Amino acid sequence: MASGVWSSCRAESVGGENAPSVEDLKAWEMIDLGPAAVVPEVRGALITETADGPILASILLDRPQGKDASRASLLMVELLTGESSQHFYPDPDAANGAAYCILATSWGTFIYQDTVTFHEFDLVDQEYLFTTGAIEGLVMSMAESDDGLIYVATYPKSQLYVYDPIRQEIRDVIRLDAHEQYPSYMKIGQDGWVYVGMGNAKSNLVAYHPSTGELRQLAKESERGVGSGLVQTLTDGTVIGRAHSSQPWRLLEDGEVGEIMEDPQIVDQSGSVYWLKRRFELEDGLKVISFDVQTRKLRYQDADNAVYEIDFDFTSPGASISSMIATPDGRIMGSCDHPNQLWTFNPKTSSFEVHGGIPELGGGNLTRFIEANGRLISNSYALGNLYAIDSSQPVLPAAKGEALNPKVLAKTHPLIGRPRALIKHSDGQHLVSTGYPGYGYIGGGMLIYDYTKDEVVSLTGADNLIPSQSITAITELPDGNLILGGSILTPGGAKPVAERASLARFDWESQAVTDCWDFPEDVQTISDLISIDGRSLHVVAGNHYYLYNLSDDTIRADVDLGSYGGPASRRGDTAFFALPDGRLFLVAQKALFEIDNRTGDLDQRASFPMPVTDVGPVSSGILYLASSGHLIGLRIGD
Numbered sequence: 001m002a003s004g005v006w007s008s009c010r011a012e013s014v015g016g017e018n019a020p021s022v023e024d025l026k027a028w029e030m031i032d033l034g035p036a037a038v039v040p041e042v043r044g045a046l047i048t049e050t051a052d053g054p055i056l057a058s059i060l061l062d063r064p065q066g067k068d069a070s071r072a073s074l075l076m077v078e079l080l081t082g083e084s085s086q087h088f089y090p091d092p093d094a095a096n097g098a099a100y101c102i103l104a105t106s107w108g109t110f111i112y113q114d115t116v117t118f119h120e121f122d123l124v125d126q127e128y129l130f131t132t133g134a135i136e137g138l139v140m141s142m143a144e145s146d147d148g149l150i151y152v153a154t155y156p157k158s159q160l161y162v163y164d165p166i167r168q169e170i171r172d173v174i175r176l177d178a179h180e181q182y183p184s185y186m187k188i189g190q191d192g193w194v195y196v197g198m199g200n201a202k203s204n205l206v207a208y209h210p211s212t213g214e215l216r217q218l219a220k221e222s223e224r225g226v227g228s229g230l231v232q233t234l235t236d237g238t239v240i241g242r243a244h245s246s247q248p249w250r251l252l253e254d255g256e257v258g259e260i261m262e263d264p265q266i267v268d269q270s271g272s273v274y275w276l277k278r279r280f281e282l283e284d285g286l287k288v289i290s291f292d293v294q295t296r297k298l299r300y301q302d303a304d305n306a307v308y309e310i311d312f313d314f315t316s317p318g319a320s321i322s323s324m325i326a327t328p329d330g331r332i333m334g335s336c337d338h339p340n341q342l343w344t345f346n347p348k349t350s351s352f353e354v355h356g357g358i359p360e361l362g363g364g365n366l367t368r369f370i371e372a373n374g375r376l377i378s379n380s381y382a383l384g385n386l387y388a389i390d391s392s393q394p395v396l397p398a399a400k401g402e403a404l405n406p407k408v409l410a411k412t413h414p415l416i417g418r419p420r421a422l423i424k425h426s427d428g429q430h431l432v433s434t435g436y437p438g439y440g441y442i443g444g445g446m447l448i449y450d451y452t453k454d455e456v457v458s459l460t461g462a463d464n465l466i467p468s469q470s471i472t473a474i475t476e477l478p479d480g481n482l483i484l485g486g487s488i489l490t491p492g493g494a495k496p497v498a499e500r501a502s503l504a505r506f507d508w509e510s511q512a513v514t515d516c517w518d519f520p521e522d523v524q525t526i527s528d529l530i531s532i533d534g535r536s537l538h539v540v541a542g543n544h545y546y547l548y549n550l551s552d553d554t555i556r557a558d559v560d561l562g563s564y565g566g567p568a569s570r571r572g573d574t575a576f577f578a579l580p581d582g583r584l585f586l587v588a589q590k591a592l593f594e595i596d597n598r599t600g601d602l603d604q605r606a607s608f609p610m611p612v613t614d615v616g617p618v619s620s621g622i623l624y625l626a627s628s629g630h631l632i633g634l635r636i637g638d
Contacts, residue, residue: 034352039318042278042293046104046278057075097116101140110123130165137157183197207255287301318336324624325376333391340357361382362382368574386410421472432448485541567588
C-alpha cells in the first residue's frame with residue numbers, strides 16, 4: 001500500500017514565482033495550490049440607522065478549509081467613519097452554518113441565526129447581547145411587533161417562536177402548517193396579526209393572533225399550488241398577501257382576506273431581509289449604491305445626492321469548489337458555490353484567474369462538466385440550465401449578447417432543478433443530464449441533448465423513468481445502454497413517496513426505460529455508478545461502496561467508508577474516476593483507493609490531511625481535488 005505525501009508548500013496568493021508547482025510532484029505526492037476564488041457570499045445585507053449613524057450590516061458565508069459545513073460571520077461598515085469590522089461566533093474557525101434571514105431592530109441591534117445559534121448583536125457597542133440554541137430548525141423569516149417582540153418562523157416544521165429582547169427569552173408559540181416546510185415571508189399588521197406566506201410543495205397563507213392564540217387558514221385549497229404564499233407591506237403599512245404567485249394581491253386585515261389590490265405600491269418596512277436580498281435605503285433618502293465583496297468597496301449617496309466610496313475589509317477562505325474540468329489547452333476550469341464563481345487555474349504558472357459569477361444562479365453553481373466538440377458543457381443549480389463555455393474565449397458570465405460566455409443551451413426547470421449526473425454518450429452526439437427537480441416537486445427528470453446540433457432531443461419526467469425518484473447517477477454500458485441510479489429524497493420541500501432507491505435500465509435505441517428494480521441494499525440515494533465490463537456496477541450509496549452483479553442482482557463487495565469520512569463530494573455526485581488504461585479509483589474524504597475491478601477490493605493509495613470535498617479531472621498525470629475552497633493537486637503513480 002502506498003501512502004500519499006503532503007507538500008508543506010502552499011500558495012499564499014494567486015500565483016507568482018514562489019507559488020507551488022504541480023509539475024514538480026512525485027508519485028502520490030500532493031500539494032495545496034491555494035483558494036480558487038476568495039469571494040464570500042452575502043447572505044443578506046441592510047442599512048439601518050443607529051445612535052452612531054447609518055451602518056451597513058451583512059452576513060458573509062464561506063467554508064473553512066476542509067470543513068463540510070458553512071461559516072457565517074457578521075460584517076459591519078459604518079458609513080460616516082468608513083470603519084469596517086467582522087465578527088465571528090464563537091470563533092473564525094467555527095463551521096456554524098448559514099443564515100437565511102436577518103433583521104435590524106428599531107433599537108439598533110441586529111438579529112440573525114447561523115443554523116446553530118440565534119443571536120442578537122449590538123451594532124453600536126459591537127457585542128453579542130444574547131445567543132441561544134433553543135430554536136429548532138432554520139430561521140426563514142422574522143418581524144418586529146409594535147410592542148418590541150421579534151416573531152420567528154423556522155424550516156422545516158414551520159414553527160413560530162417569539163423572542164423577548166427585554167427578558168432575553170425564546171418562547172415556542174405554534175406550528176403554522178403541519179406539512180409545508182418553508183415559512184419564507186412574514187409581516188405584522190397594524191391590527192396586531194402575524195401574517196405568514198409559505199410553501200413550497202403546496203403554497204399557503206396563514207394568520208396568527210398573539211393575544212388570542214388563534215391561527216387562521218387564509219388560503220383556499222383552489223388557490224394553492226407548487227410554490228409559496230406571499231405577504232408584503234404597502235407604503236402606508238397595510239399588509240397584503242396572496243396564496244400563490246398566480247393569484248392577485250389581496251388586503252389582509254383583522255386576520256381575514258379582503259379586496260383585491262390593483263397595482264399595489266409595495267415597500268419593505270419590516271427591517272428584515274430574506275437570504276441573498278438587500279435593503280439599502282433609509283427614509284431620509286440615504287442609500288447604498290453598491291456593496292461589492294469582490295472589490296471590497298462600498299458606494300453610497302446621502303440625502304443631498306453626494307456620493308462617497310468606502311474601502312472595507314474582511315477575512316475569508318474563499319467560496320467552496322463544486323466542480324472542475326480540464327480545458328483543451330491543459331488549464332483547469334471550475335465553479336464555486338455560495339456564491340457561484342467561475343475560475344481558471346494555470347498549472348504552468350500556478351496562478352488563478354477569477355471570472356465572476358453567473359447572475360441568474362445566485363448562490364448556485366455549475367454542477368458537473370463534460371467536454372464536447374471543443375466546448376465545456378455543464379448543468380447548473382438552481383435553475384437546471386444547461387450551459388456551454390468556450391474556454392478559448394474570455395469567460396464573461398455577466399456579459400450580454402454575443403459576448404456572453406457561458407451561454408444557455410437548454411432550460412430544464414422544474415423537471416431538473418438540482419442536477420446530479422451529466423455524461424457524454426459514446427455515440428459522439430448526445431449528452432444526458434439528470435437530477436432532483438425544482439423546489440416542491442417529487443421525482444426529477446432526464447434531458448437528452450444533441451450537442452452537435454445544439455437542440456433538445458427529449459426532456460422526460462420521473463413517471464417515465466423511476467417513478468417518484470430522481471436520477472442521481474448514470475453509467476453507460478458497453479452496448480450503449482444506460483443504467484440509472486435513483487434517489488428517494490426530495491430536497492426541495494416535498495414529502496418522499498418511495499421507500500428505497502432503485503436502478504433502471506435505459507435502452508438507448510428506443511429511448512425508454514425497459515426495466516426498473518430496487519437496489520438490494522436499503523439505501524436512499526445511489527450517488528455514483530460506473531461500469532467497466534458491463535457485467536457489474538461499482539456503486540456508491542450513503543457511506544458504502546458496493547460491487548454489484550447486474551446478472552443476478554447480488555452484492556459481491558460491500559465496504560463501509562465511514563471511517564474515511566464517506567465519499568469525497570459533499571453533494572454525493574461523484575467519487576469514481578477511471579484512467580485511459582482501465583485503472584479505476586474511488587475517492588473518499590480522507591483517502592484515495594484503487595479498485596480491483598474483478599473483486600471490488602480497495603487498495604489505499606493516498607491519505608488526505610484535509611478532507612476532500614470534490615473530485616476533479618486527471619490532467620497530465622495530476623488528479624485535481626478540492627478541500628472546500630482550496631484546489632489540491634495529486635500526482636497519480638503506478
